[in-house]
Amino acid sequence: MAALLTVALAGPAAAQNRKLIGSYKDWDAFVLVNKGKKSCFMVSVPKDSAPKNVRRGKVYITITHRPAVRVVGEISVVTGYPYKPDSVARAVIDGRRGFEMFTSGDAAWAYDPKQDKTMVAAMKRGGRLVIRGVSRRGTKTTDRYSLAGFTAAYKAISAACKISP
Numbered sequence: 001m002a003a004l005l006t007v008a009l010a011g012p013a014a015a016q017n018r019k020l021i022g023s024y025k026d027w028d029a030f031v032l033v034n035k036g037k038k039s040c041f042m043v044s045v046p047k048d049s050a051p052k053n054v055r056r057g058k059v060y061i062t063i064t065h066r067p068a069v070r071v072v073g074e075i076s077v078v079t080g081y082p083y084k085p086d087s088v089a090r091a092v093i094d095g096r097r098g099f100e101m102f103t104s105g106d107a108a109w110a111y112d113p114k115q116d117k118t119m120v121a122a123m124k125r126g127g128r129l130v131i132r133g134v135s136r137r138g139t140k141t142t143d144r145y146s147l148a149g150f151t152a153a154y155k156a157i158s159a160a161c162k163i164s165p
Contacts, residue, residue: 021156025149029156037068040157042150046131046143054139056080057106061131061145063120063154065161072163073120073154077101077108079143081135089133091119093126093147108133124151 021029021040029042041064049059057080064074077089082105089101089108099119101108108131110116123129129145158165 021160022153023149024152024156026146027149027153029153029160031157031160037066038161039064039066039068040161040163041065042153042157044145044150047146048144050142051139054081054135054141056141059143061129063157065157065163067161067163072113073116074113075101075110075116075119077131077143079106079108079131079133079135079141081139081141082106083108084134084136084138087134089131092130092132093119093122094128095130097122097126103133120154123147124154126150 017034018030018032021031023029026047027042027044030040032039032041041062043060043062045060049056058078059080061075061077064076065072066074077091079089083089083103087103089103091099091101099110099115101110110119126147129147131143131145132141134140155165
């Protein structure tokens with residue numbers, strides 16, 4: 001998974017400054033230093049995506065710490081297609097806890113740091129995350145992620161960026 005994500009997450013210059021901290025079941029953790037500023041992130045790809053017959057680019061989720069700008073646990077989902085304008089993505093953890101995320105281009109984010117924190121806490125306790133969205137063409141997609149290794153990866157990026165998990 002790390003090799004796939006190395007290509008997906010950044011160009012050649014950033015790849016030179018990115019270091020794999022470790023792989024934790026279905027999550028990889030990295031440190032990136034850019035212009036002297038450190039960020040730490042973890043990433044995973046879906047275990048399953050539907051519908052199968054839809055052409056999409058890279059699909060992944062990241063959780064990022066950027067201490068220099070006081071960002072902790074920022075959740076970002078990249079879907080591999082442009083979202084329908086003014087639509088929301090829906091994240092559901094273990095079929096119970098749902099969160100709406102705002103969309104722009106091919107990505108979705110939590111609405112604010114408080115929602116990031118709540119989602120991270122639920123993901124630490126959870127086993128499965130499902131992200132649903134609608135493309136600009138109206139195609140409804142579902143991406144299923146495993147949360148196995150999430151807590152260990154989160155602890156690793158928190159330690160690397162000196163943030164209390």
